[in-house]
Amino acid sequence: MSTYILMKILESAPGRYDRGIRILTLGKLDEAYDRLTSHIRRGQAVLDLGCGTGALTLRAAQKGAKVKGIDVNAQMLEIAQRRAIEAHLARNIELCEMGVAELGSEKAESYNVVMSGLCFSELTDDELTYALKEVRRLLKPDGLLLVADEARPESTSKRILNWLIRFPLVAITYLMSQTTTHAVKNLPARVEEAGLSIESVRLSKMGNFIELVGRKPGGGSK
Ligand SMILES: C[S@@+](CC[C@H](N)C(=O)[O-])C[C@H]1O[C@@H](n2cnc3c(N)ncnc32)[C@H](O)[C@@H]1O
Numbered sequence: 001m002s003t004y005i006l007m008k009i010l011e012s013a014p015g016r017y018d019r020g021i022r023i024l025t026l027g028k029l030d031e032a033y034d035r036l037t038s039h040i041r042r043g044q045a046v047l048d049l050g051c052g053t054g055a056l057t058l059r060a061a062q063k064g065a066k067v068k069g070i071d072v073n074a075q076m077l078e079i080a081q082r083r084a085i086e087a088h089l090a091r092n093i094e095l096c097e098m099g100v101a102e103l104g105s106e107k108a109e110s111y112n113v114v115m116s117g118l119c120f121s122e123l124t125d126d127e128l129t130y131a132l133k134e135v136r137r138l139l140k141p142d143g144l145l146l147v148a149d150e151a152r153p154e155s156t157s158k159r160i161l162n163w164l165i166r167f168p169l170v171a172i173t174y175l176m177s178q179t180t181t182h183a184v185k186n187l188p189a190r191v192e193e194a195g196l197s198i199e200s201v202r203l204s205k206m207g208n209f210i211e212l213v214g215r216k217p218g219g220g221s222k
Contacts, residue, residue: 015079018053029148032211033059033117036146039213040065044112047138049100049131050119054080060115061089072099100127103134111138115146121181128184132194136216145196145214150183153207162208187212
């Protein structure tokens with residue numbers, strides 16, 4: 001869905017983010033998040049990068065996981081906190097105003113799962129490289145990385161079509177929020193470069209949305 005770019009506008013009005021993103025993605029994002037979080041088990045320690053209003057965080061907590069959600073946007077976190085209280089899940093959720101650049105402060109091998117929804121496309125290339133390296137350090141052996149995000153289509157024809165659809169949306173978004181997103185390039189290869197193996201990749205028909213499951217090798221290799 002090329003309309004993911006418009007989420008930058010919604011982020012500037014966090015109160016409307018959840019309803020807006022559901023309308024923009026026609027519920028498809030919810031389906032992707034349900035698929036991804038089906039990998040999470042009761043009692044696991046989970047980290048949600050760029051948790052926003054808690055779409056993935058709450059799903060993981062509902063499954064009985066202990067979840068830490070981090071985000072740089074305090075207003076999004078306030079909404080996530082409110083939703084956690086309303087869902088009686090606050091006990092299992094810790095929310096922190098912190099960016100992926102600060103992941104170095106987290107203890108090595110402390111999470112069974114690290115997940116991220118629509119956040120990698122908001123990072124710079126260097127931040128993404130750093131985040132993936134940190135994900136490997138923070139995961140326990142055999143731990144999972146779960147990602148759903150905008151992707152750059154592999155084939156040239158799909159890339160051109162995607163660009164034609166996306167360009168006006170990028171322009172509108174930039175005019176309204178002075179920011180943009182960067183559809184993630186070659187995510188599977190970058191995840192492998194960071195030292196994780198790929199368990200599964202699911203691409204949308206246009207190739208512009210990716211759901212990826214990666215795994216840190218077991219046996220305590222670092
Ligand atoms: C499109 S929202 C997605 C939020 C949530 N994961 C969801 O799926 O509803 C992207 C989120 O990433 C956060 N974000 C962007 N850059 C970040 C960074 N460097 N570190 C942590 N969070 C970041 C934004 O503040 C925003 O809340």
